[in-house]
Amino acid sequence: MNTTADAIAAIKTKLGRDLCIMGHHYQNDAVMAHCDISGDSLELARRVPRIDAARIVLCGVYFMGESAALLAREGQTVHLPEPDADCLMSAMIPIRLARRVLEQLALGGRDIVPLAYANTSLAVKALTGEYGGAVCTSANAETMLAWAFQQGKGVIFMPDKNLGHNIANRLGISENERHVLRIDGRGLIEPASQPLDRKLLLWPGACSIHARFRPEFVERARAGYPGCRIAAHPECRQEVIALCDAAGSTSFLIKEAARVAESDSGGTLVIGTEENLVRRLAKRHRGKCSIFPLSHAICPEMSKVTEEKLLAVLEGIVGRGGEPLEIPENFFEPARLSLTRMLEVCGK
Ligand code: SF4
Numbered sequence: 451m452n453t454t455a456d457a458i459a460a461i462k463t464k465l466g467r468d469l470c471i472m473g474h475h476y477q478n479d480a481v482m483a484h485c486d487i488s489g490d491s492l493e494l495a496r497r498v499p500r501i502d503a504a505r506i507v508l509c510g511v512y513f514m515g516e517s518a519a520l521l522a523r524e525g526q527t528v529h530l531p532e533p534d535a536d537c538l539m540s541a542m543i544p545i546r547l548a549r550r551v552l553e554q555l556a557l558g559g560r561d562i563v564p565l566a567y568a569n570t571s572l573a574v575k576a577l578t579g580e581y582g583g584a585v586c587t588s589a590n591a592e593t594m595l596a597w598a599f600q601q602g603k604g605v606i607f608m609p610d611k612n613l614g615h616n617i618a619n620r621l622g623i624s625e626n627e628r629h630v631l632r633i634d635g636r637g638l639i640e641p642a643s644q645p646l647d648r649k650l651l652l653w654p655g656a657c658s659i660h661a662r663f664r665p666e667f668v669e670r671a672r673a674g675y676p677g678c679r680i681a682a683h684p685e686c687r688q689e690v691i692a693l694c695d696a697a698g699s700t701s702f703l704i705k706e707a708a709r710v711a712e713s714d715s716g717g718t719l720v721i722g723t724e725e726n727l728v729r730r731l732a733k734r735h736r737g738k739c740s741i742f743p744l745s746h747a748i749c750p751e752m753s754k755v756t757e758e759k760l761l762a763v764l765e766g767i768v769g770r771g772g773e774p775l776e777i778p779e780n781f782f783e784p785a786r787l788s789l790t791r792m793l794e795v796c797g798k
Contacts, residue, residue: 527774542655579784609655660685682722
């Protein structure tokens with residue numbers, strides 16, 4: 451008997467409709483087994499306004515909890531099993547530096563709209579809202595980038611340069627219309643020497659999990675699994691995406707696995723994204739198709755959430771009401787604005 455799982459199940463029964471557990475697809479199977487709602491960051495954000503439960507427990511990294519708390523209704527509280535789980539990419543854009551760079555661009559005369567990937571801190575989302583921009587996820591980055599170009603003369607996409615390049619490729623924005631900003635701890639390095647008048651400016655961040663996939667991994671997969679189909683997440687480098695058969699968000703990759711399982715019985719799909727999800731898809735479609743990870747890739751931050759920590763947060767809710775995630779008042783309105791702009795543009 452798994453006592454941790456049983457104890458979680460008992461609390462879920464006790465709290466009933468007062469509790470909703472949400473989990474990002476990169477969580478491990480033991481945690482996912484307890485989730486009432488699973489999704490990528492867009493799906494999780496979309497679902498929050500429709501949740502009736504007073505207590506929302508979010509199994510994911512910190513920014514996902516912040517987004518849920520922003521979109522939660524009055525009286526609802528959001529709890530994280532591991533508040534120290536933080537997206538490595540979101541840490542690549544400290545608020546002080548982001549503000550400094552936007553100020554430098556404005557001082558240089560640029561009419562520029564910020565587009566912040568969901569994987570950013572609340573403070574960066576608030577800054578984005580303040581500057582008239584919006585948030586996007588990998589599932590809607592193309593739509594949101596097109597929207598951002600309608601708002602101003604140029605766009606700064608923050609902080610994932612790889613996603614920025616991949617979306618630009620899809621929208622037909624050429625390499626010489628883009629520029630990856632050169633930044634140090636004080637702001638833009640020698641602004642006058644950088645082509646800051648380009649249409650698309652990219653913050654020099656990346657997901658260290660997806661960025662570790664290399665073109666030779668794709669070549670190795672093609673040699674190892676002749677005839678396989680290869681799909682990858684757009685946080686991978688553009689050189690990797692160029693060699694794949696398909697690319698898309700986490701929800702796209704899940705649908706792609708289901709499509710291959712249904713239409714290509716006996717086929718092989720190699721997926722370049724976080725491995726917990728790939729292994730789960732392999733299990734789900736076993737017998738219909740073979741699914742393999744492009745390479746070993748576990749997000750250490752997502753892995754900080756465990757079944758034991760989930761139980762501990764639930765016990766805290768039952769005992770003392772738990773410690774809900776607090777949103778600083780000054781960030782609330784501008785950050786919410788940047789998120790709701792995305793939901794409005796993309797349809798709730
Ligand atoms: S996989 Fe990458 S983008 Fe996702 S939470 Fe981990 S570090 Fe952040």
